[in-house]
Amino acid sequence: MRxxxxxxxxxRCLLVLARQGTEGQMSVADIAEAEGISVPYASKLLAIMRQxxxxxxxxxxxxxxxxxxxxxxxxxxEVITKLGGPLLDPxxxxxxxxxxxxxIHTDNCSVHDILGSLAGKIAGxxxxxTLNDLIEKERLMVLPRIDRRPSDASQTQG
Amino acid sequence: MRxxxxxxxxxRCLLVLARQGTEGQMSVADIAEAEGISVPYASKLLAIMRQxxxxxxxxxxxxxxxxxxxxxxxxxxEVITKLGGPLLDPxxxxxxxxxxxxxIHTDNCSVHDILGSLAGKIAGxxxxxTLNDLIEKERLMVLPRIDRRPSDASQTQG
DNA sequence: CAAATACCTTACAAAAATGTAAAGTATTAT
DNA sequence: ATAATACTTTACATTTTTGTAAGGTATTTG
Numbered sequence: 313m314r315x316x317x318x319x320x321x322x323x324r325c326l327l328v329l330a331r332q333g334t335e336g337q338m339s340v341a342d343i344a345e346a347e348g349i350s351v352p353y354a355s356k357l358l359a360i361m362r363q364x365x366x367x368x369x370x371x372x373x374x375x376x377x378x379x380x381x382x383x384x385x386x387x388x389x390e391v392i393t394k395l396g397g398p399l400l401d402p403x404x405x406x407x408x409x410x411x412x413x414x415x416i417h418t419d420n421c422s423v424h425d426i427l428g429s430l431a432g433k434i435a436g437x438x439x440x441x442t443l444n445d446l447i448e449k450e451r452l453m454v455l456p457r458i459d460r461r462p463s464d465a466s467q468t469q470g
Numbered sequence: 471m472r473x474x475x476x477x478x479x480x481x482r483c484l485l486v487l488a489r490q491g492t493e494g495q496m497s498v499a500d501i502a503e504a505e506g507i508s509v510p511y512a513s514k515l516l517a518i519m520r521q522x523x524x525x526x527x528x529x530x531x532x533x534x535x536x537x538x539x540x541x542x543x544x545x546x547x548e549v550i551t552k553l554g555g556p557l558l559d560p561x562x563x564x565x566x567x568x569x570x571x572x573x574i575h576t577d578n579c580s581v582h583d584i585l586g587s588l589a590g591k592i593a594g595x596x597x598x599x600t601l602n603d604l605i606e607k608e609r610l611m612v613l614p615r616i617d618r619r620p621s622d623a624s625q626t627q628g
Numbered sequence: 629c630a631a632a633t634a635c636c637t638t639a640c641a642a643a644a645a646t647g648t649a650a651a652g653t654a655t656t657a658t
Numbered sequence: 659a660t661a662a663t664a665c666t667t668t669a670c671a672t673t674t675t676t677g678t679a680a681g682g683t684a685t686t687t688g
Contacts, residue, residue, distance in 0.1 A: 313550055313557055313592065315471050315585060317646060324581060339664065352648055359666070372655025373663045388584070392471055399471055423482060425611070426546070426604055427473060430595055434471065437591045446584055453583070475676060497634065510678055517636070530685020531633045629688100636683070646673070653666070658659100 315392070321349060322357045322395040323388070329367060330383035330443040337376040357395075364394035383443035389435055391443070400431040473550075479507060480515045480553040481546070487525060488541035488601040495534040515553075522552035541601035547593050549601070558589040 328346045332338060338346075344354035358377055361367045366386065367377045379386075393399065486504045490496060496504075502512035516535055519525045524544065525535050537544075551557065 313471075313473055313477060313554055314559060315588075319471060320581065320585075327581070341664080350648070352650095353646085355665075356647080362665095369665060370655090371653080371665050374656065375654085375664045377665085396471055401472060423478070423485070423604065425607060426599060427478075430473075430592070433595050434588070434592060437588055441584060446581065449583060499634085508678070510680095511676085513635075514677080520635095527635060528685090529635050529683080532686060533634045533684085535635090631687085633686080634684085637681090639679085639681105641676100641678070643676070644674080646671100648671070649669085651667090651669100654664085656661100656663080658661080 316396050318357065318360075319392050319396040321347065321353070322361060323391050325349075325354055325357050326361060326366060326379065326386075326391060327443060327446060329377055329379040330386075331447060332378070334379055334382060337370065337378045339376040343377065360395060366391065366394060383447060386443045387439050388441045388443075389438035392438055399434055400427060474554050476515065476518075477550050477554040479505065479511070480519060481549050483507075483512055483515050484519060484524060484537065484544075484549060485601060485604060487535055487537040488544075489605060490536070492537055492540060495528065495536045497534040501535065518553060524549065524552060537601075541605060544601045545597050546599045546601075547596035550596055557592055558585060 324347050325343050328343050329336070329338060340355045340358060341351055343358070344351045347354065358367060358369070362369050362377070366380055368380050369375070369377055482505050483501050486501050487494070487496060498513045498516060499509055501516070502509045505512065516525060516527070520527050520535070524538055526538050527533070527535055
């Protein structure tokens with residue numbers, strides 16, 4: 313019950329673009345550097361998000377990626393599910409059957425039921441948080457450090 | 471962002487024992503059959519839960535497993551984390567660093583922050599649901615089918 | 629005490645997720 | 659046009675997770 317690597321790094325790369333706004337643009341190389349991951353890996357994650365319609369790619373010499381919609385219009389549920397698939401595997405019963413042909417609990421199963429409730433809660437939380445919320449939060453976390461204005465340094469020195 | 475196979479099957483096996491109560495007992499073979507998984511696999515999952523203190527094992531010819539505490543006293547957070555580890559990987563920053571020595575966001579990172587909030591929400595939900603809740607829910611799902619009491623059949627027949 | 633039963637442990641095989649590499653295609657600048 | 663840049667795609671190596679196999683240990687029954 314954790315966030316996968318694809319989901320987390322994908323989200324991080326998308327946040328880099330989100331900080332540039334819909335008009336901004338960045339190359340994969342720069343995005344990769346910003347997040348400390350390899351260029352091919354960032355490239356792969358961005359390709360997924362491009363196919364999912366989250367980002368746009370511009371090819372050629374002055375190419376790069378940009379975010380497709382306003383960061384305030386993109387919630388985490390969309391990002392996470394597009395990167396890692398649905399929270400609740402749709403053909404769960406077909407896969408996790410042990411040695412049987414089909415899940416023995418298909419119709420009457422409290423675990424499926426509770427899994428559904430849990431997925432709903434998680435989805436609700438993720439849907440209620442946008443990329444912009446993350447960026448805002450980020451700003452609030454950095455600001456306290458640059459509280460004293462540099463121009464005032466001479467006054468407060470003594 | 472899904473429940474792992476270990477978590478789900480482990481939970482299912484534990485539920486089988488929970489239905490027997492703290493006095494009941496079942497062999498791995500019977501548990502495995504009840505959930506439609508292989509005996510060695512069920513054995514492995516039960517071993518994890520034994521070491522985690524969720525179940526007790528009785529060895530020897532009349533051996534088997536039993537649940538260690540009342541199902542109403544065991545919540546899903548405990549089960550899930552003991553089977554699959556913490557919701558938020560503790561040395562996350564040490565692992566997911568891309569090519570760097572350490573995560574570049576260690577101190578200032580809105581993603582970590584939001585991940586923490588999410589993990590908290592999930593934990594809250596899981597902590598609020600016990601094994602007994604699942605069993606109760608299960609009963610309510612089956613009951614409607616046996617609504618008419620068999621002993622009343624002669625009275626309502628005409 | 630010996631045989632049968634059932635848990636225990638370690639090692640290993642298979643599958644899925646993660647991350648890397650390389651060759652290809654499109655665009656820009658010279 | 660040609661070279662340089664940057665996205666695109668496919669294939670592959672690595673790691674982790676999942677599931678199986680086998681031999682060992684403990685307890686009961688005759």
